[in-house]
Every structure is written in structure tokens, then in C-alpha cells.
Amino acid sequence: MADDDLDTDSVRIGEPPETRRHKMIKLMWIGIWLAYLAAPVEDVLGDHHTVGADIFGGCGLAAFVGAYLALVFRHTAQALERRRVFAVLGALLAMAAILSLGLGSSWLVLFVYVCVAIGAVLPTRLARILIPVVSGILALIGVNTGAGGFLWALMLPALLGGFAMVGVRQMARTARALREARATVAHLAANEERLRLARDLHDLLGHSLSLITLKSELAGRMLPGSPEAAAQQIADIEQVSRQALVDVREAVSGFRRPTLDAEIAGARTALAAAGVTADLDRVAVGSPGADGGEGSPLAGLAPDAEGALAWALREAVTNVVRHSGARRCEVSLSERGDELCLTVTDDGQGPARPHGNGLTGLTERLALADGRLETGPGPRGGFRLRAYVPLARRRVSEDGPAPLGAA
Numbered sequence: 001m002a003d004d005d006l007d008t009d010s011v012r013i014g015e016p017p018e019t020r021r022h023k024m025i026k027l028m029w030i031g032i033w034l035a036y037l038a039a040p041v042e043d044v045l046g047d048h049h050t051v052g053a054d055i056f057g058g059c060g061l062a063a064f065v066g067a068y069l070a071l072v073f074r075h076t077a078q079a080l081e082r083r084r085v086f087a088v089l090g091a092l093l094a095m096a097a098i099l100s101l102g103l104g105s106s107w108l109v110l111f112v113y114v115c116v117a118i119g120a121v122l123p124t125r126l127a128r129i130l131i132p133v134v135s136g137i138l139a140l141i142g143v144n145t146g147a148g149g150f151l152w153a154l155m156l157p158a159l160l161g162g163f164a165m166v167g168v169r170q171m172a173r174t175a176r177a178l179r180e181a182r183a184t185v186a187h188l189a190a191n192e193e194r195l196r197l198a199r200d201l202h203d204l205l206g207h208s209l210s211l212i213t214l215k216s217e218l219a220g221r222m223l224p225g226s227p228e229a230a231a232q233q234i235a236d237i238e239q240v241s242r243q244a245l246v247d248v249r250e251a252v253s254g255f256r257r258p259t260l261d262a263e264i265a266g267a268r269t270a271l272a273a274a275g276v277t278a279d280l281d282r283v284a285v286g287s288p289g290a291d292g293g294e295g296s297p298l299a300g301l302a303p304d305a306e307g308a309l310a311w312a313l314r315e316a317v318t319n320v321v322r323h324s325g326a327r328r329c330e331v332s333l334s335e336r337g338d339e340l341c342l343t344v345t346d347d348g349q350g351p352a353r354p355h356g357n358g359l360t361g362l363t364e365r366l367a368l369a370d371g372r373l374e375t376g377p378g379p380r381g382g383f384r385l386r387a388y389v390p391l392a393r394r395r396v397s398e399d400g401p402a403p404l405g406a407a
Contacts, residue, residue, distance in 0.1 A: 033116075034065060036109055036157075040099075043106040057103050064095045068113050072120050085121050092117060093134065097141060105145040108154050111138035115158040119165025127169075131162035199361035201248065203311055206358065207270065207318045208244035212237050214273040214321065236269075258310035264331075267317040271329055274321045276346075282332035301340060305389035308369040309333075309342045312387035315362045316344035324348025324383060339371075339388045347382040362387070 043049075044057045071088045096110035111134055118130050135158045142151035219233035264280060271278040301309075313331065320329050326348030334341050363373045371389035378384040 033113075036112065037061070037065070039106040039109055040103075043103060049103065053103065057099060057107075060095055060099045064092060064099070064110060064113075067092055067095075068117055071117055089114070089117060089121070093137070097137065100141050100145060105142060105150060108138060108142050108145070108151070111135070111141075112154060112158045112161055115162030116165050119162040120169060124166055124170060127162065127166050131159065131166075134162075135159050195364070199365060202357055202361060203314055203318075205244065205248070206322075207266070207314050208240055208247070210318055210322050211240050211266075211270045211273060212244075214270070215240070218273060258307055258314065260306055260310050260313065260333075263310040263313045263317075267313060267331065270317055270321050276320060276326055277328045279328070279330040282330075282334070301389065301391060302369070305340070305369045305371065308365050308371055308389055309340070309387055311365050312342055312362055312373070312385070313344065315358045316385045316387075319358065319383075319385075320344070320346045320348065326382060335391070336388070338391055340391055342387045343384065344386075345378045345382060345384045347378070347380065349383070 040057070040061055044054050044061065049057065067088055071085070071092070092110075092114050096107070096114050099110060100107040115131050115134050118134065119127050122130065135155055138155060138158055139151060142154065215233045215237045219230040219237070222230040222233065268278055268280060316331075317329070320326050324346050326346035329344065329346045331345075332343045334343070359373070359375065366373050366387055366389065369389050371387060374386040374388070376384060
């Protein structure tokens, strides 16, 4: 985060002032340009007109400055109604014309402020039309009041000041849009992190608590007749609980990425504790060819894709243990074209809710790894889950392997 984002005392462009200090700073920046009103002020204070004309000029100048500050300061803080904006701009233009025609060319500078106000409060397309129009009125009145060469010194600031304010207004809108976009991105990132944490906790705790429940029941049945076997089950419960605590901490920290080797070992334990016959012979990934070797089914598989398959295996086994009532579960890993497919099939009744939170979260995990999920009845009844992830093997050149010593 940039340092200026942390500076709460500064008034950022495109944002309304929030504190009294902000209001004073913004008013100072707007009011500093009133220094160019030195000519009308000198005309009123000098001995150029009658007392009545000086009073008229002083009151008119005060009314003009008050309306100008109220419009620019108020509208840039919170947009006014279009009708009220046009009413104030019309009053400013009328006062500038009347004072210039009545008191002389020294008052033509008021048209510069009218152009600046137009650029500050009107939409770009309308401001681009009205700024030249007001500058034309300035030229006409300047000719009638005998401004001469002084006229060009006013028309240029009127045009440049008006269009400069149009640019400032566009910049303020862009800055405001960027801040809103940044807030939206931060909100989406927070939602994505909450979703990730919800998926991780559901999958981690669902599997671990199911295993703890099964081993607790098994230990309870063994306790009267086989206290040593019950003690072993209790020791397993302690180990699973400790591992679950580690997994939850890693999930909260965002570092959790399970592997198929670890999940296969966990699947064997969970299925055995539930009394389900496990057939995992066709998913033995911890072979000598693993870690990218030619003999490994994980060769060319990205870490995120392997993690998605590991989550799929964990969720599938958890559903078998908790919901299916199955007596046998088969797990296989096979290549199908450019994809690696993990298949989990049981002979039970399937999950009670085919589209529950677990399968929904699993679909999202696989989608993040460019994979997909297929669920449905097995070929001999029961339930079958298939998780696909893409393989990313290195493509071999059509000319064959490079010769030895080639760069």
C-alpha cells in the first residue's frame, strides 16, 4: 500500500472533505485563485466612480464571490441538482456582464471565473460548448468597454482555465472510479479467501472428525474384551486429532496443499476403520517413478492439479465412510488423453445430497486447476466420482531428442 493511502490528513482528489480541516484546506485551494480579483477590488476602492457606483460594485463583487465559492465548493463535495447548477451559473454570468458593462473593463476578469465554474460543475460535453460561448461574450463586452489589448490577456485564461477544470473534473472522476474499483477488488479477494477457508475447513474437519468418530466407536466396542487394541485405537485418535490441528492451522495460514501419497494413506486408514474393503492397488503413486519420473502417473502434473486430486480423494472417501453404507470401495488413477482421472467407486447408496457443500467445494477446487468433476451411479450400482485434471507434460520436438551436447 502506498504511503499516501495511509495519509488520512490529506484531501484526495475526487473525494468530498470529511473533516473540518479538510474543508478549510479545500476552501483555501479554491480561494487562492481569488487573488486575480485585484483589479475589480482596486476599481471599487479607488477614486474611479461615484459612491453609489462603488457601493453597487462592492455588493456585486461580494455576491459574485459568494455564489462562485458556494457553487464550486458545494458541488465538488456533493453534486447539486442540474437545475440549481444552471441557476447559479446564470446568475454568475449575469453579474459578470452587468458589472463589466456598468463599471468598465476591470470587471471582465469575472468571466474567467464563470468559465472555471462551468468546467468544474458541468459535464464535459456541455462544458466544451459553454466555455467558448462565455469567452465569446467576454470578447463582445470587452470590445464595447474598450478593453483593447487587455482583452486577449483575459480570453486566454478564460479558455485555458475552463478547459483545465474540465480535465481536473475528469481526473477526479477517474480517481473516484479507481478507488471504487480497488474497494471492489479488495472485497472480492476477501470473499475468495473466506470461500477457500470454508472449503479447507469443511474438507479437513469432515474427514478427520469422521475418522475420530469411527475409531472412538471401535475403541468403545473393544474396551471390555481387548483393552490393548482399544488403547491402540485411542492412540490413533490422538494422532489424527493432532494432525487435524496442524492441517487447520495450515489452512488458516493458506499453506495447505495435500498430496496424493498422504491422502491415499489416510484413505486406507479411514476405510479400514469403517469396515470398508479398500482396493487402492491402481493408485499407488509413491512408486520409484514418482516425482515426475516416466513411470509415475503424476509425471507432468502441476502441484495445484495434484492438490485438487488429493482433495477429491479425501472428499470421496469421507462421503463413502459417512453416507454410503458401502462394503467395498475402489480407487484408481488413470490417464485419459491429456487428462489424469481419479475414480472412486463404492457399492453403497451414495451421498444423501448429490450436490452438497463438499461436492460443490470440490467442483470449485478442480475448476481452479482447470479440471472438472463427474458424479453419478457406478456401473454395478453404488456411487462413482471422477475427478479430471489436465496433464502438462513437456512436448518433445518433432525432430526427436536433441543430440548430446546440444545447448
